[in-house]
Amino acid sequence: MNRNRPSVNQAAGLLILIGFISACLIISVSAKDVQSGSIVGRWNYTDCNIKNTSVRGYITFKADGTFYIHIKARDDCPVKDVIKGVYLYKIDGEKITTNYTGGHGMAGYYHISGNTLFLSEIPYSDGMEHWKYKLERRK
Numbered sequence: 001m002n003r004n005r006p007s008v009n010q011a012a013g014l015l016i017l018i019g020f021i022s023a024c025l026i027i028s029v030s031a032k033d034v035q036s037g038s039i040v041g042r043w044n045y046t047d048c049n050i051k052n053t054s055v056r057g058y059i060t061f062k063a064d065g066t067f068y069i070h071i072k073a074r075d076d077c078p079v080k081d082v083i084k085g086v087y088l089y090k091i092d093g094e095k096i097t098t099n100y101t102g103g104h105g106m107a108g109y110y111h112i113s114g115n116t117l118f119l120s121e122i123p124y125s126d127g128m129e130h131w132k133y134k135l136e137r138r139k
Contacts, residue, residue: 037112039091043135045071045105050132052076055105057083058138065089073104094123107132115139 042060057071070084087100094109096119107119115137122130 042138043117046136047134071105
C-alpha cells in the first residue's frame with residue numbers, strides 16, 4: 001500500500017468540497033448581479049412589441065463581455081429555424097453595442113426594472129413605451 005497516494009474516499013471528499021465552494025461562489029455572484037441591476041445573467045424572452053413578430057428563447061450575458069443567444073423567431077418574413085451563437089457586447093450607460101447581426105432579439109438600448117429587461121431602439125429616458133423585447137431574469 002502506497003501511503004503517499006490519497007484514498008478514493010479522500011479524493012471524492014475533495015471533489016465534493018471543490019464543487020460546494022464553486023456552487024457558493026456562483027450563487028453569490030448571481031445574487032449580487034440581481035441586486036445591482038446588472039445585465040449579467042440568463043434572461044428568457046417573454047414578449048415582443050413588434051407587429052406580427054414573436055421571439056422565444058433566452059440570452060445569457062456574461063461579465064467577460066460576451067453573450068450567448070438561443071432563440072426561435074417568427075415574423076412575416078422567413079427566419080432561420082433557430083438563431084444561436086456567442087457574440088460580444090459593450091455597455092455605455094443605457095446603450096448596448098454588439099457584433100450580433102441576427103436582427104431578431106437584440107436592440108441598441110436596454111433598461112432593467114426589477115427582474116425584467118427591456119430592449120429598445122431608443123433610450124429609456126426618451127420613453128420606454130417603445131420597447132421591442134421584454135425578458136425576465138431566469139432564477
